Amino acid sequence: xxxxxxxxxxxxxxxxxxxxxxxxxxxxxxxxxxxxxxxxxxxxxxxxxxxxxxxxxxxxxxxxxxxxxxxxxxxxxxxxxxxxxxxxxxxxxxxxxxxxxxxxxxxxxxxxxxxxxxxxxxxxxxxxxxxxxxxxxxxxxxxxxxxxxxxxxxxxxxxxxxxxxxxxxxxxxxxxxxxxxxxxxxxxxxxxxxxxxxxxxxxxxxxxxxxxxxxxxxxxxxxxxxxxxxxxxxxxxxxxxxxxxxxxxxxxxxxxxxxxxxxxxxxxxxxxxxxxxxxxxxxxxxxxxxxxxxxxxxxxxxxxxxxxxxxxxxxxxxxxxxxxxxxxxxxxxxxxxxx
Ligand SMILES: [Zn+2]
Numbered sequence: 001x002x003x004x005x006x007x008x009x010x011x012x013x014x015x016x017x018x019x020x021x022x023x024x025x026x027x028x029x030x031x032x033x034x035x036x037x038x039x040x041x042x043x044x045x046x047x048x049x050x051x052x053x054x055x056x057x058x059x060x061x062x063x064x065x066x067x068x069x070x071x072x073x074x075x076x077x078x079x080x081x082x083x084x085x086x087x088x089x090x091x092x093x094x095x096x097x098x099x100x101x102x103x104x105x106x107x108x109x110x111x112x113x114x115x116x117x118x119x120x121x122x123x124x125x126x127x128x129x130x131x132x133x134x135x136x137x138x139x140x141x142x143x144x145x146x147x148x149x150x151x152x153x154x155x156x157x158x159x160x161x162x163x164x165x166x167x168x169x170x171x172x173x174x175x176x177x178x179x180x181x182x183x184x185x186x187x188x189x190x191x192x193x194x195x196x197x198x199x200x201x202x203x204x205x206x207x208x209x210x211x212x213x214x215x216x217x218x219x220x221x222x223x224x225x226x227x228x229x230x231x232x233x234x235x236x237x238x239x240x241x242x243x244x245x246x247x248x249x250x251x252x253x254x255x256x257x258x259x260x261x262x263x264x265x266x267x268x269x270x271x272x273x274x275x276x277x278x279x280x281x282x283x284x285x286x287x288x289x290x291x292x293x294x295x296x297x298x299x300x301x302x303x304x305x306x307x308x309x310x311x312x313x314x315x316x317x318x319x320x321x322x323x324x325x326x327x328x329x330x331x332x333x334x335x336x337x338x339x
Contacts, residue, residue, distance in 0.1 A: 098313040099272040102279040102320055103305070104132040104224065104244055106163060106201060109139035110146060115293035116284035120301070121149045127305060129314045130157035132224075132279075134201040137188035138166035151193060159316035160189055161199035161224065170214075171206045178214035186218060198222055199242075199317050205229045212236040222321050224279065232275055233330045240330065242321050244281035245271040248301070256286040258297055264304055276329060277320055 105120055107113075124131045133150060141147060154160065162185035164170060170178050182200065189197050198221045202211060205226040215223065216238050223235060227243045235241045246267045249256040259267075264280075271278035287297045308314075315323070324330060 098311065099268075100277040100315050100320055100323065101268070101308055101312040102132050102277070102315055102317055103129070104134060104161075104201070104279055104281045104317065105283070106134040106281060107136060107167070107283050107285065108133045108146075108150065108163070109136040109167075110141070110143040112139075113284035113288050113293075114143070114146070116287040116298070117146060118149065119287070119293065119298055120282075120284060121146075121153055123298075123302060123305070124158070125149070125152055125156060127309060128156065129305070129309060130159065130316050131314075132159045132161060132199070132316045134161045134163035134224075135189060136163050136165075136167045136203075137185040137192075141188070141192040147192065154193065154195060157316070159199065159318055160193055160195045160197055161201045161317065162186060162189060162197050162220070163201045164203040167203045169204050169206050170202055170211050171208045173210075175210035175213050178210050179217050182214050182218045182220065186220075199224055201225070209236075212239050215239055222317060224317050226281070227271075227275075232324070240321055240325070242279065242317050242324070244279045245275055246278050246280045248280055248282035249286040256283070256288075258286065258300055261300060261303060265307070268308070276324065279317065279320070 103124070105117075108117060121131070121133075131153060133153065135150070150158075150160070162182065165181035165185045165188075168181065170181070173181065185200075186197050189195055196219075198219065200211075200215055200220045200222070201224045206229075207223065207225060212223070212235060215221075216236065221239060223230070223239055223241045223243075225241065225243050226247070227245045230241050230243055232241055232243060246264065247259075248264065249258045251257075268278045268280065282301070287294055287301070289297065
């Protein structure tokens with residue numbers, strides 16, 4: 001199936017962006033290398049004689065061949081990525097419509113990776129985009145600036161979800177205790193932000209049948225975990241699952257590895273084609289390097305959001321759920337689309 005605009009346009013822009021970044025970097029590298037080689041060569045002529053010049057010439061030649069090889073490999077890789085994207089058939093979702101995208105930011109809390117939290121919320125406010133904020137209720141409410149920013153985001157259409165009570169693994173507790181924790185979470189968020197929370201984002205993506213029962217008892221209607229843990233659709237009599245389908249970064253060996261812009265776009269396109277939407281999950285700590293906020297990492301997020309906002313429709317989990325239900329796309333435990 002041929003990819004149609006605006007997604008096609010979106011991929012093309014990202015492809016060009018990646019290529020231009022690569023070429024500007026390699027041009028600089030090439031320039032630096034040639035200058036260095038020229039200087040060494042002149043020194044060689046004066047002090048070391050012709051034999052040394054031949055060795056230098058061979059080295060330059062090897063450098064040039066290696067650089068040309070790398071360029072060819074990268075161009076080939078980009079081309080295959082785009083081809084792979086174009087060839088995906090999945091469920092045949094009509095991506096000529098503006099795809100629905102949710103940005104879910106987990107681990108919102110007082111005084112932790114603070115600069116990253118503030119930067120994320122401020123950037124989305126400036127872009128006038130709604131976001132879904134998964135707040136750790138027990139650790140939230142004392143940081144006045146953060147509370148004010150979160151309140152401003154709510155006014156602008158953003159959503160608050162409960163991220164457990166104190167970021168505990170809910171499955172460690174029985175149904176009675178899970179019910180108590182989830183009730184405390186709703187009460188705390190009502191008290192601090194004046195909102196009635198209906199979406200629960202389980203910490204560590206972990207939940208069980210007791211969690212669903214506890215959610216029903218305490219007034220939650222939507223579970224948002226992760227697509228590899230649970231599909232989208234009805235998971236219990238009254239609970240619908242709208243999981244994250246794309247992770248902004250990979251967590252490996254205790255550190256967050258950011259994905260490239262192109263990988264993210266490809267995952268988003270796959271998600272839209274397969275499920276009819278993409279929920280992208282990120283955490284403030286992904287924009288942290290050493291002991292501080294890393295603007296270079298944040299730049300990847302900003303570029304992605306800019307590109308998405310030109311081609312997609314941003315929403316929040318609760319609205320996405322209503323939209324998917326009204327379109328009749330939930331059947332059993334699978335999201336379903338009939339062209
Ligand atoms: Zn978390």
